[in-house]
Amino acid sequence: xxxxxxxxxxxxxxxxxxxxxxxxxxxxxxxxxxxxxxxxxxxxxxxxxxxxxxxxxxxxxxxxxxxxxxxxxxxxxxxxxxxxxxxxxxxxxxxxxxxxxxxxxxxxxxxxxxxxxxxxxxxxxxxxxxxxxxxxxxxxxxxxxxxxxxxxxxxxxxxxxxxxxxxxxxxxxxxxxxxxxxxxxxxxxxxxxxxxxxxxxxxxxxxxxxxxxxxxxxxxxxxxxxxxxxxxxxxxxxxxxxxxxxxxxxxxxxxxxxxxxxxxxxxxxxxxxxxxxxxxxxxxxxxxxxxxxxxxxxxxxxxxxxxxxxxxxxxxxxxxxxxxxxxxxxxxxxxxxxxxxxxxxxxxxxxxxxxxxxxxxxxxxxxxxxxxxxxxxxxxxxxxxxxxxxxxxxxxxx
Numbered sequence: 001x002x003x004x005x006x007x008x009x010x011x012x013x014x015x016x017x018x019x020x021x022x023x024x025x026x027x028x029x030x031x032x033x034x035x036x037x038x039x040x041x042x043x044x045x046x047x048x049x050x051x052x053x054x055x056x057x058x059x060x061x062x063x064x065x066x067x068x069x070x071x072x073x074x075x076x077x078x079x080x081x082x083x084x085x086x087x088x089x090x091x092x093x094x095x096x097x098x099x100x101x102x103x104x105x106x107x108x109x110x111x112x113x114x115x116x117x118x119x120x121x122x123x124x125x126x127x128x129x130x131x132x133x134x135x136x137x138x139x140x141x142x143x144x145x146x147x148x149x150x151x152x153x154x155x156x157x158x159x160x161x162x163x164x165x166x167x168x169x170x171x172x173x174x175x176x177x178x179x180x181x182x183x184x185x186x187x188x189x190x191x192x193x194x195x196x197x198x199x200x201x202x203x204x205x206x207x208x209x210x211x212x213x214x215x216x217x218x219x220x221x222x223x224x225x226x227x228x229x230x231x232x233x234x235x236x237x238x239x240x241x242x243x244x245x246x247x248x249x250x251x252x253x254x255x256x257x258x259x260x261x262x263x264x265x266x267x268x269x270x271x272x273x274x275x276x277x278x279x280x281x282x283x284x285x286x287x288x289x290x291x292x293x294x295x296x297x298x299x300x301x302x303x304x305x306x307x308x309x310x311x312x313x314x315x316x317x318x319x320x321x322x323x324x325x326x327x328x329x330x331x332x333x334x335x336x337x338x339x340x341x342x343x344x345x346x347x348x349x350x351x352x353x354x355x356x357x358x359x360x361x362x363x364x365x366x367x368x369x370x371x372x373x374x375x376x377x378x379x380x381x382x383x384x385x386x387x388x389x390x391x392x393x394x395x396x397x398x
Contacts, residue, residue: 029201030117033186037113038106040191043365047098047105054095061088085244093237100226100361100368107363114353116185118346123178124200125342130172133335134165140328141165147324157325164328207348211293211355214286218279220359225278227367231271238267277367285351285358292344292351299337299344306330306337 038044065084144161147153187194222228242260313330316322357363 026196026198027201028117028186028198029203030114030205033117033190034110034113036190036192037116038109040189041109043105044102044109047102051095051098051102054091054098058088058091058095061091082244086241089237089240093233096233097230097368100230101365103361104226104363104368105365107357107361108365111354111357111363113189114350116182116189118205118350120179120182120186121200121202121205121346122343123175123182126339127172127175127179129335129339130168130175133331134168134172136331137161137165137168137328140324144324153324157323160325161328164325164332168332202346205346205349207293207296207345207352211289211352214283217286217355217359218282221278221282222275224360225274225358226361227274228271228278230368231267231274235264235267235271238264278362281362281364282355282358285355289351289355292348296341296344296348299341303337303341306334310334 065088141158141161141164144153144158148155148158183196183198184194186192186198187196238260242264245256245260310330310333313322313327317324317327354363362368
């Protein structure tokens with residue numbers, strides 16, 4: 001008998017342990033959502049494959065260069081420079097661009113997951129507030145029914161209490177639909193079962209009380225943004241191509257100088273434009289951040305005021321100075337202010353996070369794809385307009 005009891009106890013412990021693990025798996029915070037979304041993202045997987053391919057190409061070229069160093073004496077000076085220096089440098093430049101595309105794509109997906117989770121938190125918080133409000137107004141309605149039976153209020157006053165309760169019920173049901181919709185979006189982003197329910201955590205979503213100046217943000221971004229890093233890398237590559245291209249004196253030196261200078265000027269223009277666009281982007285993000293911070297401050301004031309008004313109304317009602325409807329109105333105002341302030345806090349945190357990301361590599365893959373296209377076109381043009389000396393050598397061989 002004792003053996004049977006022991007087996008049952010072990011089984012019960014395993015069951016409890018399993019339920020605990022399941023509960024832990026169902027607990028969500030914003031970083032867990034981001035991690036799972038990144039794992040499930042087709043965009044991230046695609047760019048990861050591109051980067052892996054570029055890394056392999058660079059490794060292959062490096063290995064090939066190391067393998068033929070003994071044959072350099074059979075090459076002319078420009079052929080050696082082109083094979084040993086220029087080709088690896090071009091591939092390295094492309095690898096830099098694709099690696100930055102990987103970073104920016106990751107940031108974009110991460111921010112999308114943040115926005116989705118913020119949306120779920122907002123909906124869930126509103127549901128919690130509306131549930132409390134609905135229960136409170138339901139109790140008020142039942143109290144009003146008792147007061148009517150005692151002749152303390154009129155039928156119209158009871159009707160007002162009923163309407164207040166029905167409105168809160170509608171708001172609660174609407175909030176529940178919002179939670180369901182936001183939960184579906186989260187599950188889809190993470191690749192989870194769409195019917196899965198979660199326990200939400202927001203302890204790591206706390207907006208900073210202060211923000212930096214616009215100039216501070218701009219200066220940080222100018223040193224980090226992927227568009228600028230890519231443009232600078234391309235410009236450096238073009239300058240080195242020009243310098244190394246003079247290893248063997250071109251037949252038409254003036255034409256060579258003009259062609260290479262055009263490529264350098266074009267790359268410089270791309271760099272200057274990237275810096276201007278980044279400054280504009282940071283300025284726009286700063287406006288949104290300032291608005292979010294001011295909104296949070298305003299909502300905090302209104303929330304404090306609504307809470308004070310509710311406490312005052314409760315005292316007044318207890319002393320028969322206001323009606324049950326007026327107390328209900330104060331409850332609704334408090335609930336609305338609570339939701340608005342919580343939403344403003346979440347929006348401020350998201351705006352701060354977006355600004356921090358914008359000051360890093362950035363989060364707009366389209367900007368990187370645009371610079372990548374420009375770089376590839378420039379590289380293609382450079383290959384089509386080869387060194388004039390090489391043209392001369394080919395002509396002699398023919």
